[in-house]
Each structure stands twice: as structure tokens, then as C-alpha cells.
Amino acid sequence: MNTNERSLSPSRWRLYLVYGIAFLLFAVAAGRLFYLTVLDKEFLQNQGEMRAVRTESIPATRGMILDRNGEPLAVSTPTWTVIANPRDLWALAEDPKNLAKPVGERKTPEQEIARLAEAMGVGSALLKERFEANRNKGFMYLKRQIPPHEAEAILDAEVVGVSKIKEYKRFYPAGEVTAQVVGFTNIDDKGQEGLELAYDQALQGKPGEFSYMKDLKGNIIRTLGQEVPEQAGENIELSIDMRLQYLAYRELKAVVTEQRASSASAVILDVRTGEVLAMVNQPSFNPNDRSDLEPEELRNRAVIDLFEPGSTMKPFSVTAALRSGQYNTESIIDTSPGYMKFGRYTIRDFRNYGKINLETVLVKSSNVGTSHIALSLPQDTIWNMFYELGIGSPVGLGFPGETTGKLPMHPKWHPSEIATLSYGYGLAVSTLQLAQAYMVLANHGYKVPVTLFKQDMPPQGEQVIPANIAQDVVHMLQAVVTEGSGKKAQIPGYNVAGKTGTVHKVGEGGYAYDQYISLFAGVVPATNPRLAMVVMVNDPKGRKYYGGEVSAPVFSRVMEGALTMLNIPPDRPEGLREVRLEETDKAPYRIVQGN
Template sequence: MTMMRRLVSAWRFVFVVSVFLAAGVTLGWRLVDLHVVDQAFLNQQGEVRSTRIDPVEAHRGMLTDRKGQPLAVSTPVETIWANPRDIDADDPRIARVARVLDISEADLRRRLRTHQNRQFIYVRRKVQPELADAVMAQDVPGFHARRDYRRYYPTGEVSAHLTGFTNIDEQGQEGIELTYNDWLSGQAGAKRVVQDNRGRVIKDLSLVREAKPGKDLALSIDLRLQYLAYRELKAVVQAHDARSGTLVMLDVDTGEVLAMVNQPSFNPNDRSQLDPRRLRNRAITDLFEPGSTMKPFSATAALETGAFTPRTRVETSPGYLRFGQYTIRDTRNHGELSLSEVISESSNVGMSKVAGEIGGNTIRNLYYRVGFGQATGVGFPGEAVGVLPAPPEWRPVEVATLSYGYGMSVNALQLAQAYMVLANGGVRYPISLLKQDEAPEGERVIPEAVSRQVRGMLRKVVEEGTGRRGAPAIYDAGGKTGTVHLVGAGGYQKSQYKAIFAGVAPADNPRVACVVAVDAPSNGEYYGGEVAAPVFARVVNDSLRLMNARPDIDGTSVAQSPVDDGERG
């Protein structure tokens, strides 16, 4: 019995020792295999646990004015993110994180619990680096910060309608930011990094893919002129309690937009109070009947026929003209006028009689040549083309109303383009919102001699006619007033007007063409010569001075006479 027990005990001992020896040999062989024979496996597993691929953010290209002044820049910020797998949602330190970031503690804990199986959630995006440092100082495992960029617009509402804005991911949403989004957008890179057990980067290992920043873009506007235009337009809209306003200024020799402003505007740096009604660039998206500002182009069409000269006499008595049930009226009986006086006195009757002689197609074709009824080519989102009628047969009343700007629609940029053609000797250049490094190729659409004659008529409007309040202080100018009824749901609104002034300066050798339009002024004045012309005078005068244009008039000021009762454009 005793012998049997000893044998069993011996076998047990041998068995146990053998098992341990086998296990030791197996483990020893596996260690040798991993460290000597198959090192790649351990290296791979170690890298999986300690190395990560982190994004390298690329900043968006900068927008500048023509002189390099910043209009939109991407500034470095930080984004706070979390790995819910590494965070205990009940950790009391989370309260400190929420307090530093000024977010709801309850909401943060709820999100951490909801996404506990995920490795990445945003906590708060695009915060100041100082705030990110304060969060990381709380030393809560699972919370991280990474470099990001935020779009900033130094000029605020002054150039907001032109630049537009981006969303939180720096993708263009409006304006130039949207039109040239691909050009401005950068391409993010990637790098391999070593992280500790809390996800903090402790070493950069290698660059996997280099980040490519977005390309810069120089706009055509001159920020000095932009500020001038914005200040004056905002002042006139407020002074006349108007609904809205628009101003466009072009370089007549290049087609570049030197200033483009609208009222009301918005601040692209404050997205919390964006009103969709304030976002559209009215100079490009809003259409209106241009009214009497079209009379110089009807006169141009008449001069081109050779049947008219600026001195050709036109009888406007008795001050009205009937076409069946329609009656066209002047503000008074002007009697017999020259074609030049038809423009300076803005006679609807006189212009209608001239149009009746040359025909609707002649006028319509001239309008089209200077850019009406077609896109300007700037590629701006939401651009409205407008309406330029072309009926199979022209009724006399249609010819008459077209000659003084009714029955058609334009935007302010198209109207400025047309006046640019008159200013530069009859050449139509492509309109550009970008700075042009080389002189563009234009197309002659009006004989130079005819454009010179029409500029003389425009000068007479400012010196003697309805546009006298549009005279700049130290420069000669030419222009045309316009006052049109606004269109509502029920047709023309009898008590709502758009006041317009379009002109060029200096008169003899124009540098700029400018259009001012003010919607629904409501303090008693509403004619183009009363509301829009003074804005033209101030903006153009100061702009030409900044452009170092030689003054035409000695002295520092010229009296601006009020518009007389003879013509109200």
C-alpha cells in the first residue's frame, strides 16, 4: 500500500514537472521566434499601439484687394476633440472641461455615453489656442487638441457681398469664396506620429503626405475706394430711410470692378445673426428697369444711323404723346429740343419720337452690343442676366418705352459696363472681379466719334440738366439720372421709386464709370438727381483724387445746384 502511494506520488511529480517544462520550452521558443525569427510581427503590433496617422491641416488661400490688402485670411486656431473609448463619462473632471469651453456639462456627458464605441467626436471646433491650452491643462484622459484654421474677414461688412464667406469646414458658401473655392482650398497632408497611452503626440516620425495650402487670389477692388463707396451709400440709405442701395464703379480701360457695395450688408465674422435677405449681392443678382439712364444709348443708336446729330431738332409739344390707350408724358412741355437737350432735359416724348424714326430693332441691337440681355461673364453665383425684349413685330408703344428704359431689366453691373463703353471710346471690355495683370482685349461696339458725341451730351446733363447735383467738386463729369417705379406683386407701385444715377468721370478723359441705385427712398426726395446723383459726386470725386487724377476745376469745392422742376428722370 505504502509502495503504491509512493509510485503514484512520483508519477504525479513527474507529470507536473513535465507540464511546466513543456510550457517553459514552448514559451522560450516563442520568445526566440518573435524576437529573432519573426521580428516583423512584434514591430507591427507595437506600431499599431503607439503610432498613428495624424492629419496636417492646410490653410485656405488669402483674398486681397488689388494692392495686397487682406480681405479674407485663415488664422490658426485649435479644435478640441475626444476619444469616448478612453473617457469615463462619469469622471468628475469632465465638469472642468465643460466649464472652460463654456458648453453644457450634461450635453457633453450625454454625447460621450452615446458615442462610447467611437474613437473620435468633436467637442468644440476652432477655438483660440489659449482656450485649447486651458482645456489640456485639466489633464483629462481622452481629450485632445489639434491645429485647425478659421476664416476671418478684416473688412467685415464693407466687402462682404463680394468676398462671400465659408462654412466651418472652410468651404465657400457665397461670393468669391464659392466661385473660386477649388482655387482657394488647400489639400490636407498626413504625418506618422508616436502617441502615449493618453493619445498625446510625443514624437513626429515621418511625413506621409505634404499639405498643400490654397492659392491666394487678388481681387480687382481698391479697398480705399471700397470704403469710400460703402460709407457714402450707407449714409444715403439711412438719410433717405431707403429700403436698399447699390453702387458699382469700374475702371473704364480694363473692365475691372474698383468698388462694389450694397446696403443692407452683413458681417461675415458673425454668423449668429445672418439674415438671408442681406446676403445677396444686389449689384449682380437684382434686376430693375433702368429708366432714363438708357436714353443716352437710344441717342447713340440714332447717331449711328447718320440721320441724327446732337443738334437735330425734335418737337416735344404739347408734352405728351398718345399710343392708343397709352400716354407718354414729360414733366412739362419742353417745346422744341435738340437731341442733346432731349437727353439733358430727359424728355420721354422727345426720345420716343426719335425711337419711332429709327425703329425698335436698331435700339435693341445697340443695347445688346453694350452688354444688356447677357451675362457679364464674371461667373458670380446668382448672377441675373435680365430681359432684353425682341418681339417679332414692334408695336409703336414698345419702341417708345424701350427707348427710355421700360419693358426691359438690367442689373447694376450691366449698366456700369454699358457706361464704361461710352467712356472709353466705344470698346467693350470683359468685366473682371479679379485684378488684371495684362491689358484685356476689348471689342469695339460703338464708333469712337459717336461715343465722344454722347459723352458731350452726358456732360451737359451734369452741367445744365437734371444731373447737376452729380457734379464732383474738382472734376468734370457726365452722367444721366433715372427715376423708375418699383414693381410689386400688383404691378407698378405708384409711391415707390428707384433713384438711379449713372455716369463717367473725368468727362474729357474718363477713368471710371459709376452707377448708384437707391430703392424706395421715403423722406420726400426720390428722384435720381436728388438721391443718387450726390452720392456719385462724392464717391467719384474722392476716388479720382486717390487715383491721382488731374483735377479739372481749380479750387476745393463747387456749388451743387438742386435739380430743377423741369426734369425728374
């Protein structure tokens, strides 16, 4: 047989098959390598970066909260937080390089923890328990938001896996003076109370990101530059004037201490713009140190707490009467014999005032006179007046927990219900709602939205009381201060219009006749009002409890300083006395009365 015609031997055939397979595999590998390095090189880069490149978050500075003059009420300061990587620490026991060292030079997790505990000033056993609990985690907080020198002292121990990151800590320069209004954040810089909570999203800002390369031990080799810059949160400029806030807070705290009251609140409004110039509460707390914080201290009582306003609503019942057209400023009301009976229920005055005009009804604070007026009007007249002033509706500050108040509406009114409503019982308001009502009266009957934010332009509102009627009622309220129960609200050099109120508190068994709420609501200067203020003192336990004795003096002292601070000219200069403002270490201003 010809050798060319002989078939390949089995051994040679197998050899060629192996060569062919090898060549095919080589071709596939080469093709894949070409594809990855030339056509799809981003894949390998991404895979490499996943193993060597890390991205860290850059915290954004939380926006500031400022008063109307730029005074900071809440600011964020940079601090350091010390962190640990428990996995790195426990990996020492199996690290070949560490094990290759002489026994005396080797690092053990227990030794590292002991050194760290000493640097931190904590118990070694407790710290070891924390590391044990987080053994398989790559992140653990050690100490948060501490000063730089304290962080450096811990890092100087050079413990494996321990490093620091930057965080921000919230600080409140005004402390307890604005605590319930501004609120506070938690350790993660998230709003928890007050405006910090209500406007948390706007204040937060957006964190940034930066990338860096790490080696196998997790050490940073090289930063790769900032990829996404952080965006600071928005600053919020409030309508609050810290000069007035300090003054109102000081006087409110003083009366609560003096009268041993359970709580108190006060609000000052700019009657033309609706801006809240001051909003203070007692008791309060220091948001910079909340170690002894009581839940009750968190309440912004001026916005949340409700009470029956009593006689402070009588001016609005008189307003409703004048607006109805059935009454005028000269109308006479017969209050004899000094009481009214509704079955077993009796409404009384302090004494029988006989026939009196509308102004005297307010000066004498006649329950009988106000009841006669209300019962002579269509049954919904008083209710409609109160409702248009904002009673029974939220003021609309956007404040967490803001109350709506209570203004009951009955399909058919009983005469006693109309009567008691007319002199401020059977409904409930907040200090802010009552201040809003007096603001409307002071602003010639024009109602503007109440706001906690500084206004550049006067807002649009609505006329709810004819201007001439509002002016007539304000004029009547001047007589309450000059001749009636509001005499202690007088301010030298200024005409004051206002109304006192002394309300029995509601207890479990009905009205408690030994517990009171003391009120004064007023506006100044009465001839051209600029400011409205309400002072509410809850449950004074001293010898004094009438609104004219407890709350009216607070109004006088605060408004005297406020008028001077705001350079509002006197409308009764013949009664003016010297008022000098000085800085002190406890509050930026105090009043010094000259001779």
C-alpha cells in the same frame, strides 16, 4: 521467426507517425517564418504599423483674398480645437490598471466628465449626454476654433481622451464693407458665399499628413516625421481698391439712412481695363459675427438684383440713332404737344418742349423725344444697341447668382413697346450691367470684359460704338450735369457726364406710384473718362426720391474722393477746390473740403 523480419509493432508505428507529422509542421512553420522575415518582411511591418502607427492630417492654410494694393480682405488665423475620444473615457470602467488602484484613486467616466464640464464652463449633464451619444466613437468635437489660452485651460484638467488639434479660422479685416463681394466660409473652412464660394477649390489648398506611433492607451510615443507636406491655397488678388470701397460704402450707407431706403448698391469701374474698383451694397453684415445674420443681407445686390433702368438708358437710344446714320448731333426732334398716344396708353413729358435737338432730349429727359427717335428707326435698332452693350446677358464675373438681366425680344414689335424700351422701361438690368454700358460709352465705344481681378495689361475687347459717336454722346451728357437734372453730380475741377433716372417700382398690381428707384450713372473726367459709376437707391421713403436729388450727390462725393486718391488730374482746373484726405477710426479716409 527472425526478429528483423518481424513487422513494427502498432505502438512504435504510431510514434514514428507523430514524429513525422511534428517534423512536417515544424518545417512548414519555419519555412513560413523565413518567408515572412526574409522574403516578405514588409507584410509584418505593415501589420505592426497598422496596430501602432497612426496618420494625422495637417490642415492647409486657406489662401488670402487681397485688394489690388495687397490689403487683406480675407485671411486665415491658426486656432485650437479641443477634441475627445469617448471610447477611451468609457473604457476607464473596465481598465485593469485603473481598477487595481485604491477606490479613492480610481477614475470614473462620470468624474472625468464633471471635471471637463467645469473646465469648459458648460453643464455636466449636457456634456454627459454628448459622451453617451458618442460612446462607441473615437472622435468628438468639444470646442472648435478657440484661442490658445482657452484650449490650454481645458487641457490642464487632464481628462482622459481629451486633446487638441490645430485648425484655421477665417477673418475678414474689412468686415461689412466687402461682405457680399468676398463672402465667407463655414466652420470647416469651406466657402459658402461670394468669392469664397466661387473660388473655393483654388483657395482651399491641400492638407498634408504625418505619422506617429502610439502605445496601447493611444498615447503618442514617437513622431515618424512629416510624410506629405501641406500646400497652402492660392492667394487671390482682386481689382477692388479698398480706399474707394470704404468711401463708396460710407456714402451709400449714409444716403440709405438719410432717405430711409430699403436697399442700395453702387459700382465703380475702370473704363480702360474693365476692373471693378468698388462694389458696395446696403444693407450689409459683419462676416466675423454672423449671429444675427438675415438672409437678405447676403445678397450682392449690385450683381443679383434687377430693376428697370428708366431714363439712364436714353443716352444709348440717342447713340443708336447716331450710329444708324439717320441722325446727327444737329438733328431736331419735334416733341409737341408733349405727349404721344398709343390707344389707351399715353407717353408724357414734364411739359411740351417743342422742337429740340438730341442734346436737349437728354437734358430735358424727354420720353416723347426718345420715343420719336426709336419709332423712326428699324424696329430692332434700339434692341441691338442694348444687346451689344451687354444688357440681357451675364457680365461674366463668375460670381454666384449673377443675373442675366432681361431684354425682351418680340417677333413683331408694337410701337408702344419700342417707345417704352427706348426710355428704359420693359427691360431689367443690374447695377453692374448698367455700369458696364456706361463704361463702353466712356471708353470711346470700346467694350472690354468686366473683371473682379487685377489686370496687369489692358484686355482685348471690341468696338461696339464708333469712337466719334461715343464722344459726342458723352459731350451731350455733360450738359445734363451742368444744365439738367444731374447738377448735384458736379465735381469741382472736373467735367462730369451722366444721366439721372427715377423709376416707378413694379408692385403686385402694376407700377406703384408711391415707390421709386433713384438712379445716377456717370463718367469722369468727361473730357478723357477714366471712371464710370452707377448709384442705385431702392425705395427712398424721405421727401426726396428723384435720382438727381438722391443718387447724384452720392456720385459727386464718392467720385471727388476717388479722383483725388487715384491722382487723376482735373480737366477743369478753374473750378478746383482743396480736397484733403484724413485717416479716421471708422474708415481709412474721409473728405475734408477746404474753403
